Amino acid sequence: MVYAFxxxxxxxxxxxxAFLREKMAEGSACLSAQNLAEFHFVMTQKVRRPVAVEKSREWVSSLAVSFDVHSYSFRTVLQAVEYQALTHAPFWDALLAAIMEENHVDTVYSEDADFKKIPWLKVINPLA
Known part of the structure; x- marks a missing residue:
């Protein structure tokens, strides 16, 4: 998502x-609250030209109304801990996988190869 902005x-x-616009038009993708939080952090602090908090807030709000956004609970965190222990995936990726499982999402669009450690998850790199 960061690359799109x-x-x-x-x-x-x-x-x-182009990929993000396509998914928005189709209404065929979703995000997690974690995705939005990470997006804000990266866009305001990690990219080559960080944006102002106000601009990031505008983008986060736009994404939140354009996609279904899934949150998580302590049970989700516990499931993520299990995924991390079983697969040795990074915790934040395991948490996203747990959020996806709770919401019956079986495909992730990412260039992050660590998601391939989650056996039931289909990983598609939209930048390939």
Missing amino acids: DDTQGEKHAKAK
């Missing part, structure tokens, strides 16, 4: 922006 990323930016 970070215009310093060249071809990745163009591909990610």
